[in-house]
Amino acid sequence: MTRPVDAAAAHAELPEFPMPRARGCPFDPPPAFHALREEGPLTRVRLQDGSTPWVVTRYAEQRTLLADPRLSVVPALPGFPRPERPHADADADADADADADADADAGQGDGEEASAEAHGLSFINMDDPEHARLRRMVTGPFAIKRMEAMRPAVQKIVDDMIDDLLAGPNPTDLVEPFALPVPSLVICELLGVPYDDHAFFQANSKAIITRTSTPEQRAEAHGRLGDYLGSLLDTKLGHPGEDVLSDLAAKVQDGALTRREATSMAVLLLFAGHETTANMIALGTLALLEHPDQLARLRDGGDPKFVAGAVEELLRYLHIPHLGMRRVALEDIEVAGRTIRAGEGLLLLNEMGNRDPDVFPEGDRLDLDRDARRHITFSFGVHQCLGQPLARMELQVVYSTLYRRIPTLRLATGLDRIPFKHDSFVYGVHELPVAW
DSSP states (O other): OOOOOOHHHHHHHSOBSSOOOOTTOTTSOOHHHHHHHHHOSEEEOBOTTSOOOEEEOSHHHHHHHHTOTTEEOOTTSTTOOOOOOOOOOTTSOTTOOTTTTTTOOOSTTTHHHHHHHHHTOOGGGOOTTHHHHHHHTTTGGGOHHHHHHHHHHHHHHHHHHHHHHHHSOSSEESIIIIITHHHHHHHHHHHTOOGGGHHHHHHHHHHHHOTTOOHHHHHHHHHHHHHHHHHHHHHHHHSOOSSHHHHHHHHHHHTSSOHHHHHHHHHHHHHTTHHHHHHHHHHHHHHHHTSHHHHHHHHHOOOHHHHHHHHHHHHHHOOSBTTOEEEEESSOEEETTEEEOTTOEEEEOHHHHTTOTTTSTTTTSOOTTSOOTTOOTTOOGGGSOTTHHHHHHHHHHHHHHHHHHSTTOEESSOGGGSOBOTTSSBOSBSOOEEEO
């Protein structure tokens, strides 16, 4: 006689997501992710709301599914997975704020989703054809050729910030005076925000991304930025320049966009890449300081091609939005011998795809000589990160400049004392004490 399956017990036995990272291994995915991958490319987990989405852990299946139009990115759909922000684990700072960065999760891959969802922003949480229509409006400003034209301006920003860093206290925190303001100033340059207004721009950006801000303070800062960018958009209608806001203003004038759509896009572009790039600057620096042989290769190698390759490897090895790319199935989908039913959620863990041994041998090792260009840090398919050319160029400038200009840069504390962002959808460090 066949014993009946206890559905409640089977549900309770599913591993709860998210999982903590291992003590002393801040650059690696949680060990439980590896266990999930060993079970197969698609497994089930249990979220705190009781839902049981699929988790996709292998590279091939992730690429296949990310290119499938039968998956949706619309958070309002039933079944869309909503993992809770992880609690700080044993490696996290005891005083870490449990509300850190909930409203500032923008940038690489689907880290943009959380910011857009929190602020009611536009097309990245839409499916085609509306997603494609709106995305086309802002594709041009992020073209590789245009990003390369910005490189001298970004180089000046980075050099000026390093000058200020060297003139300040030693030791110091690298996050507040360098990793955070550099992306803010770069976005300022890209959007066409007048330099005279950069203090307002930075102050309100900081209020949104700083972990000590209350939800009310974040909402007020977001509103001020929306009003400011909308007003600046109106100014660009009569006095256009060579910047993104002028491009958006022209589309408003042509009737391709409404003023509200254009303003929402401007605010989205402010967030898309700011927080994640800032975290990547700091976390990448920490990883390199912990791998001095690799740091020496980057510091002493002036070849732009090597620097570009090193950035790809760091993007593969370190993963800033660390709770996966979220989707929900619109139809039944067969993949890897499994049937994903319509209405079921998926969490595609691209940090595991980026370490899949079938694609990246010895993927848990940082190797700046590796060809890592196939990584899916920026997602894949129609929803891959719009701002990836900007992120790549910005990181190339930072990583090729900071360690060359401060060759004796070192940690000013032990790795075990670094406050990691275990409590956030966007991973990184709250502070990075350094000396030289």
